[in-house]
Amino acid sequence: MKKYTVGLGLLLALAGCSSTKDTHNATLTEKNGYVLSKGERSVAKNNRIRFLVLHYTALDQQQSLEVLTQSDLVSANYLIADQPQSHKGLPIALQLVDDHDRAWHAGVSQWKNRSNLNDTSLGIEIVNAGWDKDTGKLLGEPYNERQIELLISLSRDLIEKYDIQPTDVVGHSDIAPGRKIDPGPFFPWQRLAEAGIGAWPDEQLTNDYLARFELAPPTMLQVAKALEVYGYGYLDEQMDDVVRAFQMRFHPQSVTGVVDIKTAAILFSLVDKYYGKQKAVDILLPPNVAAVG
Ligand SMILES: [Zn+2]
Structure with missing residues (x-):
């Protein structure tokens, strides 16, 4: 409270010797019928995003993109193509839903006493055919090097930006056991952990x-x-x-x-x-x- 009082006193003092308009000019935004000030800000807050959920699409590139951009049932914040395109020598990650919006990737889910993880997570879909849980075998090609390198760079960025803990980087199967089996046992979790992404045992x-x-x-x-x-x-x-x-x-x-x-x-x-x-x-x-x- 003391901090607030000081802040308010300072504001009043400034208002006395110069105009409030000058002090707050940079933070005032004219809206429809009112003006919004961001001159005073709360300290107590947090970000919507706590978890990072990794998936595979179980579809090829074209089908994955079609479903994730045209379906009104499923979506993801990011999609990593099977052969990511490049721009200036760097691989391109597709952002399908902005971070501050909820993508519909998790479904019925639970982690650390929280449910409906769409509310609190970002979802990254990776184009991969997946695996057969009866035979334990891959249904297509393994995740490839370019995908994993791109995934590591993207995840590292998101983890840093939203302060996501190692135990909060999860697979879809972790948050929906029995219902989901992606990203599967062929996903290189250890390699990701060695790159600073997610947990791995000592x-x-x-x-x-x-x-x-x-x-x-x-x-x-x-x-x-x-x-x-x-x-x-x-x-x-x-x-x-x-x-x-x-x-x-x-x-x-x-x-x-x-x-x-x-x-x-x-x-x-x-x-x-x-x-x-x-x-x-x-x-x-x-x-x-x-x-x-
Ligand atoms: Zn999934």
């Missing part, structure tokens, strides 16, 4: 948890809690789907939906790295035994 920390879990694996309840702490939102009956989504993201060699100890070790090492060692320790504590008085 190898040594994972090995420490692996050694611990070989002696005493965590309970399913503890695994469920760790998934929830990391960001996943789901109902009990969706556990397999969530584990599969987690494996697509962090353990793509083993997308089984079954919690093996490697999956558990990766999960707890991520909780440890991004939410603090104490958080991981707390989850792994045995249930409290009520003291008898």
Whole structure:
């Protein structure tokens, strides 16, 4: 409040010795029947954008562009072509929806106790045919180098601009487990993390948890809690789907939906790295035994 009082005093003082018009000239905008002043601004605010959601289109370039620009059901903030065009030697990213507008890419979704992620995220669609979850095989070509380089440059820019946290860079499958399987286990999450985009487990920390879990694996309840702490939102009956989504993201060699100890070790090492060692320790504590008085 003190800051505001000082600001107001200064404003009044300035109004006394020169004209308010001069002081605020640069911030006044004439509107239809009124004038808008941006001379005084609030400090308490945040941006709509908290999350970055990555997708593949499962369509070819032309179909992707047609659907994303002509459908009144789906859209994305950005589209990365399968062969991005260049301008002055730099690859072109297509912005289909401005950042401050909501694109319709996430659908029914949840992350970190927030739902309907269209409200709070940016969506990047990447042209790729995707994969078959029954055979575990690619349906077309892998993501190519130019796409990934462009994705890295674009994501880096957005992450910096909107201060998006590593654990808030997610795949569509992470926020809609069971319903969505993109960007799939062939997506190079590790490479992105090495370029500063999104989370990735620390190898040594994972090995420490692996050694611990070989002696005493965590309970399913503890695994469920760790998934929830990391960001996943789901109902009990969706556990397999969530584990599969987690494996697509962090353990793509083993997308089984079954919690093996490697999956558990990766999960707890991520909780440890991004939410603090104490958080991981707390989850792994045995249930409290009520003291008898
Ligand atoms: Zn998607």
